[in-house]
Amino acid sequence: MAQYHSSLDSVFLALADPTRRAVIARLGQRPASISELAGPFDMALPSFMKHIATLENAGLIRTSKHGRVRTCEIDRDRLSLIEDWLDEQRRLWEGRTDRLESFLRDTDKDHAK
């Protein structure tokens, strides 16, 4: 459970930045090298590499080096952590709505008596 929470913390934190979300969106299309990824951003390479490290530490991307080129690819399973958490919230919410509906139905029956 502690591991689950720590994973969720790092995934949510990694996505709390527009540059990192843009990298995820780009890698959702196909793997890319660091220089391809960095291209559209007006940012010094060391700053960009920090964003890449944050995404990699959160498990959202994997990187591998071939010769002098480091290639990044997305790990989509990691995004499903957030989808599962949202599903859980929806179930809690729907449970609440079901209870509210049955309360209103019962109240209605009482009034009809």
Added chain:
Amino acid sequence: MAQYHSSLDSVFLALADPTRRAVIARLGQRPASISELAGPFDMALPSFMKHIATLENAGLIRTSKHGRVRTCEIDRDRLSLIEDWLDEQRRLWEGRTDRLESFLRDTDKDHAK
């Protein structure tokens, strides 16, 4: 667009903490007072109030004061920001998969010639 990104940043950041996620899960069931919410946590009230302020600033909860009691309720529309972002990623991914499938189909046709 800047507003959209700044909202997503603050929502993702607010959810990158287990206490704040537990508060969201609790409020998904029904509104609650600050003292009800703080009850299960072994945390000084000022620290807990910082978490509440982070959630409120991100727009994930609303608070209102009646007499001496401050009540919190969830704003579920704000969670849908994340759902929409995930849907967008899925569309990018599926677009990629469609292109890959059509490439493989075309390659297969070429081989069959």
